Amino acid sequence: MDLPPLSFNASPEEKWDEEEDPEEIENVLKVVPPAYHQDLDVFSKVKAEKLPPHCACDHHVKLEGLLHPKKDGGFRLCVDYCKLNAVTRKNRYPVPPMNQLVTVFKGSTFFSKIDLRDQSSLQYFMSCKVLTCRQAHWAEFLSEFHFSIPYRPGRLATLPDALSHRDDLYPERGVDFKVLLQDKDFKELLNQLARGESVSDYTLEPQAKLLLFNDRVVIPSNHELQLDMYQKRRDSPLAGHPGQEKTLKLIKRDLYWAVMNQLIKDYVSSCQKCSRNKNIHHKKFGLLKPLKVPSGPWNSLSMDFITQFPLLRSFDSILVILDRFSNMEIFIPSYSTSTALDLAQICISHVFSKNGLPIIIKLKISIELSTAFNPETDVQTERVNQILEQYLWIYVSYHQDDWHTWLPLAEFSYNNSEHSSTKQSPIFTIYERNPSFDSINIPQDTPLGKLSTKLQSVQQVVKKELDSEINLFKKYADRNRETPSDLQPGDRVWLASKSVKKTRPTKKISERWLGLFEVLEKIGSHEYHLKLPQQWKSVHPVFHVSFLEPVKQSTIAN
Structure with missing residues (x-):
C-alpha cells in the first residue's frame, strides 16, 4: 500500500506500552493523516508478527516494521524480528542491532520496510563470532592483512567517485580518427597534418582527436553522424525547428562538412513536424474558376x-x-x-x-x-x-x-x-x-x-x-494564386486543418496541416478525392486543391 511519507522521532530508550489508552487512540486520529486511518486498527495489537507491512520493497534483504503513535504526537518504530529472521539467513548474513538501526534512521523519512544497504554487513565480517564454511575460508585469507571495512551510505557520495562510476556511461566527445580515416576526402589530409605539413584552413587537435576547419569541427561523410547533428542542432527544444537559413547558421557556428548547404535545405524542407505545424507562405494553389454568365434573368x-x-x-x-x-x-x-x-x-x-x-x-x-x-x-x-x-x-x-x-x-x-x-x-x-x-x-x-x-x-x-x-x-484574383502541381493517384499530401473540425482545446497552438493522406483520384479541375482514416467517416473526402500541400520527399536516407 503506498502511503505519503511521514517523519518520526525514535530512540532506543523508549519502550512500547502493550496497553493503549482509548483516549490516546482518539487523539491519534487527529494527528494521523487520513490516508492512514484505514490501518489504525493494527495499532492496538501487541504482537509484532501480526503487524502487516505497509508497502512493497524491491531489496532482497529487508526489515519489516510499522510506526506506532506516541502521546507527544510522534511515532515509534516497531520491528517484527520474527519475520526478519524468516527473510534473512540466520548465522550467515547477520544484521546490525536494533538500537543501531534506530539511531541511523532517527529523524529520517519513514518507509515501512527498512532497507538494509547492500554489503553493509561486511563491516561486521571480521568481528563475527559464528562463521559459515565459506566465510571462514575468506576470513583466514583476510587475516593476513591489516585493513578495515567501513560502510559509507550512498547519501554521502556528494562528490564524484571514479571507483563507483562506469566509464562506459560517460558521453563521447569529439570524432574518432578511425571514423575520419574511413572518409576518402580526409584520409590524405590527415596524413599531411600528421607529417607536420601545413594545410590551408585545416588544423589538427590530437588531444581532443578533432580535425578543425577554420576553428570548426569537421564532420566526415558519415550519414548517421550527420543525421545526429541535424537532430541535436535543429530538432531539440532548445533549437525549436528553425528554418533553412537559421538552421544553417546554427550548424555553421562550430561544425563543417562538405555539401552541407544542400543537405540542410533537403532536411528542413522534408521535416514532417515543420510541414504539419508551420504556415505555408507560397501563393494559394488553384486559379479562380468562376461560373459562366447566365444567358438571361432567372436562368x-x-x-x-x-x-x-x-x-x-x-x-x-x-x-x-x-x-x-x-x-x-x-x-x-x-x-x-x-x-x-x-x-x-x-x-x-x-x-x-x-x-x-x-x-x-x-x-x-x-x-x-x-x-x-x-x-x-x-x-x-x-x-x-x-x-x-x-x-x-x-x-x-x-x-x-x-x-x-x-x-x-x-x-x-x-x-x-x-x-x-x-x-x-x-x-x-x-x-x-x-x-x-x-x-x-x-x-x-x-x-x-x-x-x-x-x-x-x-x-x-x-x-x-x-x-x-x-x-x-x-x-x-489570380495574382495571389499559382497553378498547382498535377497530383496523381498514389501521391501523398498534407490537408489543411481548417477543413476538418478538431477536438483540441484551441486552434491557436494546434497543427496547421494534417496527414499524411493518399490521393485516390482527381475530380474536376480543382478537386481531389483523398483516402481518409476510418475515424473520419463523417468528413467528405473531396477537397479543393487550395487545401492540399504536396509532401516533399527527402533524399536523405532514414
Missing part, C-alpha cells in the same frame, strides 16, 4: 442560408435566393432544420410561381458543384449575405425581436441599388425602369413592342458588363 440561381438568428415565429434563419444574371435577391424567413422538400416548396412559392423554372439551380451545398470550405465558386451570395447582415444591424431593435419584419424592406433596398458589375439596379435589369419613392406613381405610355426590344438591349448590355466584370475579377 441560374444561387442559394444560401444565414443561420443563428433569434427564434421568432419558429423562424431562426434566412434563405437568400440570388438571380445571378440581374443580381436580384429574395430574402425569405426560414428554418435551420429545413429539408430538401421544404426548400423545394419555398422555391415553388417565391421563385417558380413568378419567374418560371430556372435552367440551372446552383446550390452551395451541392457536392457536385461546390467544394466544402471553398465558397469562392460564386462570391455573389457571400457578398449579399454581408450586405443583408449590415442592413439588419442598423434597423433591428435592441432586443432583436423584429428582424423578420425588415426582410421585405431590405430586399427592396438591395434590388433598387445600382451594382458595379451591371452599372444598374436589378429592378431596372428585369423591368427596364426604376421604382419611385414618391407616393404619386407617374404612368408611362410605352408601346409593348418597344418595351420588349428595349429590354433585350438592356439585358445584352448587362451580359456584356458581367462578362467583363468576371474576367477582371479573375485577373486580380
